[in-house]
Amino acid sequence: MAFTGSQSLRLGIQQQQGAPRDAPLHKSVASAHRRSRCSRSSFQESRHGVDRINWSSGGFMTSKPLRLSILQKQQQRRQSSSVIVRADADYYSILGVSKNASKADIKSSYRKLARQFHPDVNKEPGAEQKFKEISNAYEVLSDDEKRSIYDKFGEAGLKGAGASGAAGFTNPFDLFETFFGGMGGMGGMGGMGMGGRAARNRSVQGDDERYDLLLNFKDAVFGTDKEIEVTRLESCATCNGSGAKPGTSPVTCGTCGGQGQVATTTNTPLGQFRQISTCPVCGGSGESSTPCNACGGDGRVRRTKKISLKVPAGVDSGSRLRVRSEGNAGKRGGPPGDLYVFINVRTDPELKRDGNNILVTCKISYIDAILGTSVKVPTVDGVVDLKIPTGTQPGTTLVMAKRGVPYLGKTNMRGDQLVKVQVDIPKRLSSEERKLVEELASLNKVKPAGSR
Ligand SMILES: [Zn+2]
Numbered sequence: 001m002a003f004t005g006s007q008s009l010r011l012g013i014q015q016q017q018g019a020p021r022d023a024p025l026h027k028s029v030a031s032a033h034r035r036s037r038c039s040r041s042s043f044q045e046s047r048h049g050v051d052r053i054n055w056s057s058g059g060f061m062t063s064k065p066l067r068l069s070i071l072q073k074q075q076q077r078r079q080s081s082s083v084i085v086r087a088d089a090d091y092y093s094i095l096g097v098s099k100n101a102s103k104a105d106i107k108s109s110y111r112k113l114a115r116q117f118h119p120d121v122n123k124e125p126g127a128e129q130k131f132k133e134i135s136n137a138y139e140v141l142s143d144d145e146k147r148s149i150y151d152k153f154g155e156a157g158l159k160g161a162g163a164s165g166a167a168g169f170t171n172p173f174d175l176f177e178t179f180f181g182g183m184g185g186m187g188g189m190g191g192m193g194m195g196g197r198a199a200r201n202r203s204v205q206g207d208d209e210r211y212d213l214l215l216n217f218k219d220a221v222f223g224t225d226k227e228i229e230v231t232r233l234e235s236c237a238t239c240n241g242s243g244a245k246p247g248t249s250p251v252t253c254g255t256c257g258g259q260g261q262v263a264t265t266t267n268t269p270l271g272q273f274r275q276i277s278t279c280p281v282c283g284g285s286g287e288s289s290t291p292c293n294a295c296g297g298d299g300r301v302r303r304t305k306k307i308s309l310k311v312p313a314g315v316d317s318g319s320r321l322r323v324r325s326e327g328n329a330g331k332r333g334g335p336p337g338d339l340y341v342f343i344n345v346r347t348d349p350e351l352k353r354d355g356n357n358i359l360v361t362c363k364i365s366y367i368d369a370i371l372g373t374s375v376k377v378p379t380v381d382g383v384v385d386l387k388i389p390t391g392t393q394p395g396t397t398l399v400m401a402k403r404g405v406p407y408l409g410k411t412n413m414r415g416d417q418l419v420k421v422q423v424d425i426p427k428r429l430s431s432e433e434r435k436l437v438e439e440l441a442s443l444n445k446v447k448p449a450g451s452r
């Protein structure tokens, strides 16, 4: 379903580019696809839809050759959808609007008339013909470019101006579905979903999902491959994400009357407040369906998936890894959210991490501090010899270069290990030791003060 999601996303972009003429096709394709009525022809349509979307992102409005091929495709499409066009129609009077009607007027008029004459509702002879005329008129008048051509040259102008042959109209049922929100089942029975707004196509991006991962100290330092099990919402395979039981058709939501929204009025000391909120019954889709048994109507099911995760070297507690598109599936075919893996790192009994440096404390005897020595020090690379120079002062920090943690994303760069030297001064001495130290003391007294 990520496929349909990206379609809707691109759709938004395309509409901004000012191509409303093609937009309805994409939308209807998306909804046809989603309804899982996967007949051969709807599959082909969806492929065209994808092609066209790709072009549009490259700006097809400015590119003549591309535009031609689009028209050719439309022509192919039109031939299969058998649209009847009257010889000379007055689009304004068909829609019952004036010549200077606003886009909103045209839209609302189409909305009213298309519902009224849809052959599924209106069984009068000629209703279908009228429905198609309304659709064609709307298609032309709702498109600024086509409308201005039509205003200047009439219907003939549209034929000449590249709208191809007998004017390349969208299948009126597709247009209707797009306009009213992909009401599945329009082609069939009387399961009327009239009044639904374009809500069903309003896909919703899925939520991000969080996973907490506890790592061993050294796995965080050097990176590791982990297989994690994530439980999140996936698109339901049974209903293809639609939430409707396969083979059934959605009907208008009784609670919101297909509007997808409900208004509540609250009386407060300051007056009446009217609040519009998403319909709790249909979730804003404006329609209710016989719920799919597998997902209970949500279109998504909770599933556990194993995900191979590559934890990069250098992560630390608080690091967050983003795994694209592995979050929860979107509603109504919306794109999935992302998976965020929150890292937590176990502490090490000897090594302490300070960013990319490792802090270690090393205890040596006062004699080793005086004379110098070599000690074995734990590092992330294992135990390493460290030279303690002669005369090392208590509290000295020795640097073991590049024995620290690799930098995240720059694994050839590493921090250092900082070794703090503690000098152990014995609290008790054997009598022999005492004798030797006293000897040392008397030796020291001979020397003038501060000559050390
Ligand atoms: Zn389902």
Ligand SMILES: [Zn+2]
Binding pocket: 253, 254, 255, 256, 257, 258, 259, 260, 261, 279, 280, 281, 282, 283, 284, 285, 286, 287
């Ligand atoms: Zn509702």
